[in-house]
Amino acid sequence: MNKPTECDVLVIGSGVAGLAAAIRAAKQGLSVIVAEKDQYLGGTTAISAGWAWVPGNKKGAAEGDTREEAETYLRQLAPETFNAAGVKEFLDAVPEALEFFENETDVQFLYPDKAPDYQMDLPGARMSGRALIPKDVDARILGDKRLLIQPYLSSYTVFGYMPQVGPDINEFFHVNQSFKSFVYVARKLLRTWVDTARYKRSVLRSNGNAMITRMVKSADDLGVRIWVNTPALSLRRAEDGAVTGAVLGGEHAGTVNARFGVVLAAGGFSGSKELRMKYFPHDPQGDNHFTPTVGHGGDAVTLAQEVGGFVDNSVYSVGSWAPVTVFKYLNGNQRLFPHLRAIGLPGIIAVDGDGKRFGNEALSYHDFGGQMLAHTQGQRDTFGWVIADAKTMHKYGIGYAKPWPMPRSYFYKTGYLVKGDSLVDLALKIGVDYDNLAETIREFNKGAELGEDPHFGRGSTLYNNFRGDMEHKPNPNLAPLDEGKFYAAKIQMGDLGTFAGLGVNERSEVLTEEGQAVPGLYAVGSAAVSVFGGGYPGYGSHIGPALVFGYRVGRDIAAHAAERGTLRI
Numbered sequence: 001m002n003k004p005t006e007c008d009v010l011v012i013g014s015g016v017a018g019l020a021a022a023i024r025a026a027k028q029g030l031s032v033i034v035a036e037k038d039q040y041l042g043g044t045t046a047i048s049a050g051w052a053w054v055p056g057n058k059k060g061a062a063e064g065d066t067r068e069e070a071e072t073y074l075r076q077l078a079p080e081t082f083n084a085a086g087v088k089e090f091l092d093a094v095p096e097a098l099e100f101f102e103n104e105t106d107v108q109f110l111y112p113d114k115a116p117d118y119q120m121d122l123p124g125a126r127m128s129g130r131a132l133i134p135k136d137v138d139a140r141i142l143g144d145k146r147l148l149i150q151p152y153l154s155s156y157t158v159f160g161y162m163p164q165v166g167p168d169i170n171e172f173f174h175v176n177q178s179f180k181s182f183v184y185v186a187r188k189l190l191r192t193w194v195d196t197a198r199y200k201r202s203v204l205r206s207n208g209n210a211m212i213t214r215m216v217k218s219a220d221d222l223g224v225r226i227w228v229n230t231p232a233l234s235l236r237r238a239e240d241g242a243v244t245g246a247v248l249g250g251e252h253a254g255t256v257n258a259r260f261g262v263v264l265a266a267g268g269f270s271g272s273k274e275l276r277m278k279y280f281p282h283d284p285q286g287d288n289h290f291t292p293t294v295g296h297g298g299d300a301v302t303l304a305q306e307v308g309g310f311v312d313n314s315v316y317s318v319g320s321w322a323p324v325t326v327f328k329y330l331n332g333n334q335r336l337f338p339h340l341r342a343i344g345l346p347g348i349i350a351v352d353g354d355g356k357r358f359g360n361e362a363l364s365y366h367d368f369g370g371q372m373l374a375h376t377q378g379q380r381d382t383f384g385w386v387i388a389d390a391k392t393m394h395k396y397g398i399g400y401a402k403p404w405p406m407p408r409s410y411f412y413k414t415g416y417l418v419k420g421d422s423l424v425d426l427a428l429k430i431g432v433d434y435d436n437l438a439e440t441i442r443e444f445n446k447g448a449e450l451g452e453d454p455h456f457g458r459g460s461t462l463y464n465n466f467r468g469d470m471e472h473k474p475n476p477n478l479a480p481l482d483e484g485k486f487y488a489a490k491i492q493m494g495d496l497g498t499f500a501g502l503g504v505n506e507r508s509e510v511l512t513e514e515g516q517a518v519p520g521l522y523a524v525g526s527a528a529v530s531v532f533g534g535g536y537p538g539y540g541s542h543i544g545p546a547l548v549f550g551y552r553v554g555r556d557i558a559a560h561a562a563e564r565g566t567l568r569i
Helices: 016-027 043-047 058-062 067-077 084-102 137-146 167-173 180-199 205-219 272-281 299-305 365-375 390-395 409-414 425-428 434-450 462-466 543-563
Strands: 005-012 032-035 132-133 226-228 232-238 243-247 254-264 319-321 325-326 334-338 346-350 385-387 418-420 488-491 495-498 507-512 517-523
Touching: 005 016, 005 243, 005 299, 005 543, 016 084, 016 205, 016 254, 016 543, 032 205, 032 254, 043 205, 067 084, 084 543, 132 205, 137 205, 167 180, 205 226, 232 254, 232 299, 254 299, 254 543, 319 365, 346 434, 346 517, 365 495, 365 543, 385 390, 390 488, 390 517, 418 425, 425 488
Parallel strands: 005 032, 005 254, 032 226, 254 517
Antiparallel strands: 232 243, 243 254, 319 495, 325 334, 325 488, 346 385, 385 488, 418 488, 507 517
16 A cells, blocks of 8 residues: 655645645645646636735725725625625735735736726725736746646637736727737737747736746745646545545545645536536526536535535525537537626627517626526526627627637537528527517617617616727617627526535634534635625635635644644744
């Protein structure tokens, strides 16, 4: 039998939460192993936009944002499930965590001028100062390990380049409207192609990929052992019930003894058919939900339940919803495109299977997804159609289907895009009632010409406007659909992670259903129940708490080790 591997802390999962815990613990002298079951590092963080919602950061404080405002906003966001103790711990730790990462690691952030909270109509909401993004990085800082970082979600890139939300992506939206934007985009794409030819993948990493690249570099410099292709099969316990390690499989198969604790950071459970059937009301048969997340197969839940942990689903929303289009590449592989912004652009609407609008398309993807779920409650399938006319398709495209001058035959062949030579033709092809669809568009157009949406209030908040085209008048979110051919993409329900998760206390210790902490076991990130009670406050509502609570767990485990006289801090 192989001799067990010894360490102080075992972290299961290599997204932002797990790496944050590993870095903080290692910085204070603990030996740390990160076990990742995938062949790549970073999980969903690496394919995300990388935003982190962290009120109390230095920019927000300088702009006058207060703790009281943040608490007010969070309380209003999900009042029935507000977690006062958890929110207190989160807000307490934000400044400390950010100072640590910015001053003592390779992690660097940018503070955008505008990053509005998702519910700008609620008390305490702010236009900026709460969300930040990782600074781009040259992945060659990792040497050959750069190839271990999870690749971007291919359907969300532009010829291999992943635009950053903000000014960068704005240039891409205007590539066919401005020579300056065309030159900007051409340079970005040329750099991507040259780097890919030389280094197998682009070396300029942005968004969540940049965050993971920087965190892996920091962990590597601190001596953290990071193992890929190494799933956790079960947890080990001492006679007193304390978790003392895990049995691993794959490339590093064997037992790992962790003296001071095991941190579950393996993501949520939206990729598990069985757990979706149990906890997602709209997916009772496991075939009505499509997740673009990476590694959210419920491993943390499975591991924790074996030692007494439970899933806490007493939240406002069990998942962070994101409508997606499901299609297949020409090689037959299924792909998903998350509609995170494009539905709020002028000249685009969403309708149900009867051809009627059902919500405000310029809400956050999560809130619009919630409207979609509410509208289709009790129906067998959750779906709708995103529709645009010729001028809008020419100017903006529809999500993955790029605007002029990109050829469209590829998007038709993959099943992503449907074209109708007329509205009647489109209605027939997508199977909706023409009279309903025509009346829906007539009603929408009447208001759009005046810059108004009397039915759903689209374009009525600063956040709505931020999701539109700020150069379009009179309303950044509204334009009539009235020109030539019509186009449609089917949307179904997806997510960016789960808000239901393992029950934890304010110290991120995994709890039993009786409320007792499982000694030596922690859960952070999407593995744990949402500290926001299932509310979605703004950009980075998963990554912000994952970064902060990952940091706290690493810090607290090291402090506990020091109290036992086994570590000098």
